[in-house]
Amino acid sequence: MNGTEHAQMHSMVTFLIDEQEYGMRTEAIRSIIPVGNVTYVPGAPASVAGVINLRGDIIPVVELEGTRARDLSDENEGLALVVEVPDEAEHIAVALVVDEVTHVDRADFAKLEDTDELMVARDRAAAVIGVLSREEGPLLILEPTGLLPEEEEVGA
Amino acid sequence: MDWDAEGIDLSAEERMTLVTEAEEELDRAEDVLLQIEAAAGNFGRRDEDQERLDTLFRSMHTLKGNAASIGWEGMTGLAHAAEDLMQGVRDGEVPPAEAVADVLLRSVDVMRGLTAAMAAGKASPAVPPALVEEMQALSVPTAEEYYAGDSRSSTDLLRQLEAGEEDLDGPIFEVKVMISADTDIPAVRALQVILACEEEAAQMVSDPAKDDIDGGILDDGGRVTCYLAGIDDPAMLQTRVGDIEGVEAVEINRQEKGLPDHLSEEEEDTAEEDNGEASDASLVRSADARQIRVDVALMDRLMNQVVEMVINRNRLSSLIDTLGDHGLADLSEEMGATVEQMAGITTSLQEDIMQTRLVPLDNLFRRFPRMMRNLRKSSSKEFEFTIDGGDTEIDRSLLDAIGDPLIHILRNAVDHGVEDPAVREANGKDPVAHIRLSAFRQENYIMVEVADDGGGLDTDAIAAQAKERGLIDVDSERRMSEEDVLDLLFTNGFSTSEEVTEISGRGVGLDVVRRDVEEVNGTVLVENHPGRGSAFRLSLPLTVTTVRSLLVDIGSQVYVIPLGSIRETIRLEAVDLHHTGDTPMLPFRGDYIPLFRLEDFFPECDRAASGGDEGYIVVLSMDRRDYGLLVDGLLGEEESVIKPLRRPIGNIPGISSATIRPDGRVALILDANGLFKEMRRTARRAVNE
The missing domain is CATH 3.30.565.10 (Histidine kinase-like ATPase, C-terminal domain)
Incomplete structure (x- = not known):
């Protein structure tokens, strides 16, 4: 530590989507589950692969572009982080499909840098809060808040 | 004025109980008043009319009592005036004329306003004094005296305390409090004193009694006297009462236990009087005793839990079939019987809980x-x-x-x-x-x-x-x-x-x-x-939690269609479709109705019905108009448990909600009306473009 800036150490889970490594604070993650039996929802936003039953609750499955192609309608084909997304009044659980979970790590969020627009695919731009430079390549940090796609007015 | 600022602390729950009760009494009162008005001066001729007048009087009395108990001054004053008027009517001293009903109806309106403000936790709107005066003018003066002659001597109070159910341990304390004449809200202060005493003592009586603190008026020049039994800490009581705003002087005296003999002799009389009053109250209570108030939120939670049980019951049943497949036929059979029994209980539990939600x-x-x-x-x-x-x-x-x-x-x-x-x-x-x-x-x-x-x-x-x-x-x-x-x-x-x-x-x-x-x-x-x-x-x-429905297969995914919106199902083979325009038309009951596929509603839908000869048409009715929906197969009927879909997929027209299938998968519940409206909107837009 250089003493001028306060370190903001967070424990985080790192994971891969489309060969890019991402990190998310551990507190925001409820569980890591095998995901399958996804029910496709016609008319849902493009990034929503469908819905699953998570212990009696019906939650949306968010599949960002570039996630390894798998048939999520089959049994337990994929891996997902169940993430708590704060909404107006309550927290909404969302399953985020990932290719692979890599580590549980600690990182100093005070060292986050702004991202280059070109670096981040548009469907997750709202969720990426910054990038950590590391020897093994950039680590994009995601916050759950931006994960919920805007509701598309189907009839508008 | 804020309620807290008036020194009255009501929890949200207490407030809602008070409001609900007030609303009930007002509904009851209004009902009777409308009957009086409709009878156009002929009210009171029939036997049951007297009963209705009693009901009306009791409603006003309850309203007044409840309002007074928390120092809700506007309500107390108005209900008091209405009660006086009603008493005259009940006792035959004031004829139940339209004018009486009219002024009472207007008072009910004002009281509703007060109740609404109370419910919202807002300041009470002002009560028009003219309304109270109008009622007083119609009332007979004796009613006034009835309430004036209510002050009690200290021996009365002591006797009351002695007559209490619990055995009195230890000494009795007399607490004499003087409320300052400068206080804006003497009645509230008096109530605070009484409430403080109530909390400190195992038993107590007071003059004025809690229920008799009326309309912000303290009859006895601001004097409040309480007798308390079972006090742990008299000093604490002194401090608590002394700290209440507007309290000028507190005097606490220790009394000798026991009553003079001549007072004891009279006890029988008093007891009788008390019984007279109590029977009135017990009448009201016995009517309610077989019913309890339950928070709607609690009912919702109960319902949700039962719904979870229903889903698990379905899951268990399907698991037992699997046991049989694994060569565990004996176990499967035995468990099957148990689960079936449990299923029966779950179903009746669900029905009973649903029943409790019905009004x-x-x-x-x-x-x-x-x-x-x-x-x-x-x-x-x-x-x-x-x-x-x-x-x-x-x-x-x-x-x-x-x-x-x-x-x-x-x-x-x-x-x-x-x-x-x-x-x-x-x-x-x-x-x-x-x-x-x-x-x-x-x-x-x-x-x-x-x-x-x-x-x-x-x-x-x-x-x-x-x-x-x-x-x-x-x-x-x-x-x-x-x-x-x-x-x-x-x-x-x-x-x-x-x-x-x-x-x-x-x-x-x-x-x-x-x-x-x-x-x-x-x-x-x-x-x-x-x-x-x-x-x-x-x-x-009929219910908000389950729906009788037909399960269909569209593009190897199960969808749920509520039976209420289905007219008929037809084998695709059996019909002769007309392809004159963009939409195939289906002859149905002497008419032609459009036949849609799911992808007609959702253009980007990539899992659509195959439309093979094995398919079926489900005829849905939208208002009075029908249309057909092409499906790949019919999978049977069930009682589907309705689960809400939340953001970001909660608002798709044509999909109202979802259910969980016995295998744990989610199936979407289609909304025939929403689908059709969406379709028509899309069609109209396409033509306009």
Whole structure:
């Protein structure tokens, strides 16, 4: 530590989507589950692969572009982080499909840098809060808040 | 004024209990008052009338008592005046004339205002003093004396304390408090003193008694006397009472236990008197004893838990079949029997809990005669209003949801539905119109209908209005059927009323009615008979938690269609489709109806019905119009548990909610109305482009 800036150490889970490594604070993650039996929802936003039953609750499955192609309608084909997304009044659980979970790590969020627009695919731009430079390549940090796609007015 | 600022601490729960009780009493009172008014001076001739007057008096008495107990001053004063007046009526000293009913009805309105403010935690609106004076003028003076002669001697108080149920341990303390004359709210301060004493003592009596602190007036020049038994810490009591604002002097004296003999002898008399009072109270209590108040939120939680059980029951049943497949037939059979038994219990538990959520529609309907009476008085229309089927039961949450829509539709019926008496007479109709509110059960739906025998809806005027508002253009008007035009009534920004009247047309239109009703998975339908009247019909689901449904397979995914919206299912093979336009048409009951695929509704849908010969057509009815939906197969019926879909997929037209299948997968519940409306909107837009 250089003493001028306060370190903001967070424990985080790192994971891969489309060969890019991402990190998310551990507190925001409820569980890591095998995901399958996804029910496709016609008319849902493009990034929503469908819905699953998570212990009696019906939650949306968010599949960002570039996630390894798998048939999520089959049994337990994929891996997902169940993430708590704060909404107006309550927290909404969302399953985020990932290719692979890599580590549980600690990182100093005070060292986050702004991202280059070109670096981040548009469907997750709202969720990426910054990038950590590391020897093994950039680590994009995601916050759950931006994960919920805007509701598309189907009839508008 | 803020309630807390007045020194009254009420928890949200206490406040709601108070408000609910007040509303009940007001409903009860209003009902009787309307009967008195309708009898036009003939009230009191029948035997049951006396009973009604008693009810009315008791309502006012309860209101006053409850209000006084928390120092709700405006309410107390008004209810007190009303009670005095009612007492005169009950005792035959004041005739139950229309003028009496009228002033009491107006008081009820003001009390409703006070209650609403209380419910919202807002400051009470001022009570018009003229109203109280008017009631006092009608009352007989003896009522005043009845309340004035209520002060009690200290021996009375002591005797009361001695007569208490519990054995008195230790000494009795006399607490004498003087409330400052400068205090704005002496009654509240006195109440605070009494409440503090109540909390400190195992038993206590006071003068004035808690229930007798009335209308902010302390009879005895601000003196409050309490006798307390079972006090742990007299010093603590001294501090607590002394700390209350407006308390000038506190004097605590230790009393010798026991009463002089001559007082004990009189006890019998007093006991009798007490019993007299108690029997009144026990009458009220015994009526309620078999019922309890339960928080709706708790009921919802119970229901949710039962729903979870139903899902798990289904899951267990399917697991047992798997056991058999694994060669564990014996175990499978034994477990099957147990699970079946458990399933039976779960089902009846579910039904019972559903039952507890049902309330008769009268709970809502009984508010309307009063509203319609006011509308009759303030409009030039002459009409009779009748209610049928108020005993039809409906889920509590629906009752709340349809209140505002019904108010709106009823106002519309008066304002736009029925004609002026002169017009009716010129058309050879009875000058007195008829508006009928009715409810009945039809299969899995509850129908609530408002029908009038007025002039009906003028579709030309509706179309013209919609054009003027820019909702449609000439082209689309030409293509519109009568139903399409009637549907415009429910469009945002539409109102046929030329000018905004006091009765309806306050900027909230039928679009809000439709939205409110659809929010609870209901539908609104208009029936129009030009020259003879119109009807607005709400069709509401019987339950909010489960739905009888047909499971279908579309593109190897299971969808759920509520049985209530299905007319028929037909084998695709068995029909001869007509391909004249873009949409294939299906001959159905002497008519041609359009046949849609799921991808017609959702253009980007990539898992559609194959449309092979094995397929079926499910004929759905949307309002009165039918259409077919192509599916790959029928999978049977079930009682589906309704689960909400939340953001970001909670608002897709045509998909109302979801359910969980026995294998744990989610199946979407289709909404026939939503699908069709979406389809029509898409079609209209496509033509316009």
